[in-house]
Structure formats: C-alpha cells, structure tokens
Amino acid sequence: MPRLLRVAAAQMGATQLQDSRQHTLDRMVTLLERAAAQGAKLVVFPELAFTTFFPRWLLDPDEVDRYFENAMPNSQVAGLFERAKALKVGFYVGYAELTAEGHHYNSAITVGPDGTILGHYRKVHLPGTVEPRIDEPVQQLEKRYFKYGDLGFQAFYGAEDWHAPVMGMLICNDRRWPEAWREYGLQGVELMVMGYNSAAYDPNGGTAEDEPLRTFHSTIATQANAYMNATWAISVAKAGVEDGFGLIGGSCIVDPNGVVVAQAESHDDEVLIADIDLNACLQGKTKMFNFEMHRQPHHYRRIVDQTGVTLPPKL
C-alpha cells in the first residue's frame, strides 16, 4: 500500500546584499503559496534562505549578526510561519542561527503543518576557511562565521499528515559526505531534505570546474547517496548571480533508486512538485541495502579512527 506525499522544492533565485528582509520573505511566501496551490504538503527552501550568501564577504564584525536569527520564528520571518500554518503546509528552511549564548551556526529546521518545529539541524561539514584568502575577490568564510554543528545527524519523524516519514536534514556541503547520509540511513531515513548555495565557478580562476560540472557534482552526490540509503531526497538551491558571483541551480527531487524525478531548469525562483511514495524505500531497505544482513562495521574503523589521509606504508 503506498504512502503518498506531495512535496515541493522551492528553489530561490539570487538575493543581493542590499535586498530587504521583507522583499526576500515576500518571495518565499509567494513560493510557498504556489506550492500549496498545487497541493504540496511539504516545501523545501534553500540554505541561508533569508539572506544573501554572506560568507562570501569579509564583514565588519559589527555587521555579522544582522544576517542571523536569534530565535525561530522571530518577527523578521514570522510571516512565512504564519502563512504556512494557515495553508497547513510544512517546510524546511535554512538560516543563520544565533543562540542565546552567542553561538553562531549554519542551521535548518523542519516545521510541521501545524507550525511545530519537528527537527533542528546544525551544519557539520563547514567548507571554506577561517581567515580570508588574500588578494581574492570573493571568500568562503563559513569556518569563520559559524561553529561546527554540535547536534550530529538526528533523524526525526515527519508529520502524521505526511505519513510520519523518518526524515533527515543536511545543509549544502554535507550532501557530498557519504558519512552524513549513512548516519541517517542507519536510522531508517525515508526522506532527506537539504538546501544549498554552491558556487557556479571559481571566480579566482583557480580550478577547471565550470558550472555544468559543479551542477553534475551536486546532482550525482544526491542521486547516489539517496540510492545507497534507499531514501527519497529533496535538494534545493539558492541560484543565480548574487552581487556578481554565480550560484548553481539544479534543485532536484530524487527517488530511492537515485533517479531524478524533477529538476529545476532556471536560476530563478522556481517550484518543483512531485508525488512521492514513501514505501518505494522498502525495496532497497529490505534487499540490496538491508544493513543488518550485509554491513560489516568491524571493517569500517578508519572512518571514525582517523580524520585525514594516512597513506599505505611503502614496501
């Protein structure tokens, strides 16, 4: 018997440094309403959805906290929460989190159709550097502005109205790390949700990676990790050109076979809709990826016993 759920990926186009919070929130409410009008019960927004991707800038220390949310919800974002609750639609959204203790995280929450926060995640795999790279026009300073996520990978149940899927959240770079997916796979995940801001090219010209290749990387990591954990996945971009620097699009909804069932075609605000059967995960979970039958954890010790590479001994 299928467990059907209509979901939406709400890709967002660029948000400029000077865009007002209200302007961005209005765009998000519009995307939410478009998804709800098509019957979606769960809408997935990108990473750091309420602002531009500010870690590309070396900011004045006094300026940093204005990109952060000191509570969720709060007055700046309440409009999205209120509209979603009125429409009985839940959502995933990425945001910059400032805790009462003054700690900063790159975070995401999943909110149920009644406005309850069902899950809270803090990004574990922060890319970039702490110190700015000199003489470069753009930075990737996530390691400067955020602490590493301290909540691990804690799966949770989605709303009853969604057939209570086992859900997991990731943020951007996390989706390239199979360890992160496997942590959720080992909790029986059926629906992974994640947002991202991924550079379309290296503005410093330091690499041979162009936008099609970077979009391919994003897509294939999502496809294969969904397959290898027998889960649905919804992976959503903030896309387009933010203050001169390009972000890939390619938002996608992927089935437990790793097959892309919907993918964004633009770099703008765009809604993807799919009807997903959560029970499509059962084939993989009971056969090829029946972990209890087939995994051999005593052979996986390097994964936790070392961080970096240790070359084999020279003979």
Place this chain on the structure above:
Amino acid sequence: MPRLLRVAAAQMGATQLQDSRQHTLDRMVTLLERAAAQGAKLVVFPELAFTTFFPRWLLDPDEVDRYFENAMPNSQVAGLFERAKALKVGFYVGYAELTAEGHHYNSAITVGPDGTILGHYRKVHLPGTVEPRIDEPVQQLEKRYFKYGDLGFQAFYGAEDWHAPVMGMLICNDRRWPEAWREYGLQGVELMVMGYNSAAYDPNGGTAEDEPLRTFHSTIATQANAYMNATWAISVAKAGVEDGFGLIGGSCIVDPNGVVVAQAESHDDEVLIADIDLNACLQGKTKMFNFEMHRQPHHYRRIVDQTGVTLPPKL
C-alpha cells in the same frame, strides 16, 4: 605535471557452466593482447572471471571446489600470467579462492607488469543468502559458498611503471557501499579497480528493477563514490546471458570528478581504453575533499557502533 597511465577495462561476455577452463582463459588472453596492443599497462578483468557466476546454482557439495583456485597462479590460469608478464602488462582479476586451510573467499588480486602480486583482496560485502530460496529458478548463494573477507580494505601501491598510484580493490556488491570506498579514500586512493557480476533483472519477477535501472545503479554508485573520494575508478562486468540468466554490462572508467570517460556498449568481450592522469585526483583531495580539514569523525559513530537500522524514538 601529469602522471599519465593507459588503462583497459576488459569486459567479458557470458561464460556458461559447460565452458571449459581453457576456452575461458583463451578469451582472457585475447582481451589482454588486445589491450596491450593499444598500449594499456593495466587491464581490469571481472569478478570470478575464470568461471560462470556459479553462486546462482545450488551445487552438489562435491562439485563446489572445482570452481575455486587453490593457489594463484596455478596451472589452470598460468597462461594468463605468463602472457601478461611477456607483454609487461599488469592486471586485476577476480577469482574464487580456496586456501590451504580449506577456506573459501570471493577474491581479487592485482598483478604487476613483472608478475608480482601487488595486492590481494577478499570481498567483504557478500550478497545473497546461505540457504537457497525455495521454488525459485535461480539463487544468489554467495553467503553459502564464501566466507566474509577478512583482509579489510588495504590500499597498496601500483607498479613504478604506472607511477605508483595508491590503489584499492573492491568486488561487485562492495561498490555500492560507501564505507568501502571511504576506507580506501582515507588511505589516499588514486585508482580503484573492481569487477562484478550483476543480475540484469530478477528472474523471479519479484522486483520492478529492469536492466537499464540496474545498469544505472552500477554506474552511478561508481561515479559518485569516485567523486566523493577524488579517485579514478575502473569497474568491469561479466555480462550477457549465462545459462539463461542475464547479467548487466556497463563496464566503465570514471574520473575523479565522477565523469564516465569510457563505457562498454555491448554484453560481450569488449576492451575499453583510457589515458588517465593520476594527478587529476589532486583537485578533489586538496580542496572539496580535503579530509583533514573537513571531516568530523565524532559525528560518524553509528557507522561503526551499529550494523542495522535503529529507528529514532517515537515522541
């Protein structure tokens, strides 16, 4: 400065139960010679290359050992080793291993151009069952005929003539397990080699997986795991219809971006050639997948602390 190596994937078509060992060995020598004639220095053969995929049959116990090699090389396979050494070509080959102690493994070796055995691997992720499934026309009895590999995932150096790449071996089902790839990634692997025999469809009709989907699974697992570990990968099928039961083809050579640079088009004996630059791994290993900078092993404990799924607690 590039470290260029010309490699070959030697896909094999079907081998029937009644095919003589000599007939199969002659085909392998022909593939080796075709690859060598095109300048390949390393030729990758499939899993269990010397025989049909015998674990599909419930064999009389007295019949089992004739599919196994009690030494490597031995008189039955010596012709391949001798021809390779004469041509100064090395190879990976999968075979059924019978040890002096009477233990059975699904194994592979990589042999250098001078005939030295550079690495030895025993398959860790055995699919299938110990007991035959009743009333089914074909079985998957790897868990019956083989012990689980006890050597772990030990990377090794390829021949100096190949620019001494850090190499890793997998066998068939292993390639779908990101833990296996990561074990090698954590040893700095630059070239993964693996063979497989993968059913093209379920002859019992129990699943919705057809041959294109199964080939896609095989390819995408290789692509994404190569990308996420910044390594080249050569993945080689035994393909075609063996005694009425189909095996997928799709042998491929994949670069460290996860891009397929060569893929088989047939289900027959077929040689793929590629010139690979081992230094193409450096981009991934020093940036996106700089493990020392970005991995967070304290969050990966479930990977070794549990084998099967533990659902999140109900609230």
